[in-house]
Amino acid sequence: MSGTINNNILNPEKWIDNYADFLYNFICCRVNDKIHAKDIVQDIFLSAWKGKDQYKGEASEKSWLVSICKNKITDYYRKQAKELTQYLTEFENHNDYFDAEGSWDKVLMPKAWQVSADDSIENKELRKVLAECYKKLQQLQFAVFSMKYIDDMESDEICKVLDISSSNYWVLVHRAKLQLRACLEKNWFYK
Amino acid sequence: MKRLMLSCEQASFLIVKKEEKNLSVKERMLLWMHLSMCSLCKMFAIQNKFISDRLKHIHDVAETQSLSDAEKRELSESIK
Numbered sequence: 001m002s003g004t005i006n007n008n009i010l011n012p013e014k015w016i017d018n019y020a021d022f023l024y025n026f027i028c029c030r031v032n033d034k035i036h037a038k039d040i041v042q043d044i045f046l047s048a049w050k051g052k053d054q055y056k057g058e059a060s061e062k063s064w065l066v067s068i069c070k071n072k073i074t075d076y077y078r079k080q081a082k083e084l085t086q087y088l089t090e091f092e093n094h095n096d097y098f099d100a101e102g103s104w105d106k107v108l109m110p111k112a113w114q115v116s117a118d119d120s121i122e123n124k125e126l127r128k129v130l131a132e133c134y135k136k137l138q139q140l141q142f143a144v145f146s147m148k149y150i151d152d153m154e155s156d157e158i159c160k161v162l163d164i165s166s167s168n169y170w171v172l173v174h175r176a177k178l179q180l181r182a183c184l185e186k187n188w189f190y191k
Numbered sequence: 192m193k194r195l196m197l198s199c200e201q202a203s204f205l206i207v208k209k210e211e212k213n214l215s216v217k218e219r220m221l222l223w224m225h226l227s228m229c230s231l232c233k234m235f236a237i238q239n240k241f242i243s244d245r246l247k248h249i250h251d252v253a254e255t256q257s258l259s260d261a262e263k264r265e266l267s268e269s270i271k
Contacts, residue, residue: 021257028256102198110234174207
């Protein structure tokens with residue numbers, strides 16, 4: 001058999017109407033910065049426009065755009081990962097959670113949580129508070145967590161994508177968990 | 192003796208790591224020793240799990256984002 005029949009064709013003049021919101025949403029869960037998210041959408045359409053002759057019609061127009069989108073997000077993550085040393089120094093300099101011996105800080109140490117039956121996984125109010133705390137994470141931590149929790153990636157894979165060592169990965173995650181815990185405690189359990 | 196003991200900072204680090212990775216025998220032993228006498232880290236372990244369980248669903252509550260018409264117009268201008 002020669003040649004495959006593909007019914008997939010591109011409609012560039014419809015891209016913005018059909019996919020701009022979808023892609024913007026896809027990016028907003030993964031990139032904690034609306035201005036950058038918008039830039040990425042623009043970047044996707046530009047790349048897609050330039051590459052439209054390479055489109056073989058094997059995938060649908062939508063999945064083709066999504067694959068471009070994923071690459072753009074990865075590029076953005078890698079740029080964040082280049083700032084890793086800055087993050088680590090920042091953590092070092094603002095280690096408010098522990099004292100010099102590594103014991104819990106008297107103020108930020110865990111306090112007992114009165115977990116009621118209402119604080120179930122389904123509790124929307126609690127999740128909203130947690131989501132607000134989540135948005136306060138730094139870009140690179142947000143990147144790691146979105147790969148981990150939205151895209152279900154394993155830590156080894158995430159390290160490979162970001163080109164960071166596993167020990168630095170754990171430093172990022174550990175710090176993020178400390179931040180989330182303290183934030184949730186302050187804004188939910190001890191409000 | 193002191194060198195055999197983890198600090199709370201190290202213990203909480205291992206608690207977080209343990210969610211995804213198997214700890215070495217030594218790490219497990221050190222963590223177990225620490226947790227057997229540190230109620231704060233025991234609390235941290237429970238609360239960390241509480242958060243992890245909810246993080247898996249964090250995006251269910253995310254509001255849908257959309258671009259305004261003006262932003263879309265701007266977008267279509269920029270890629271022309």
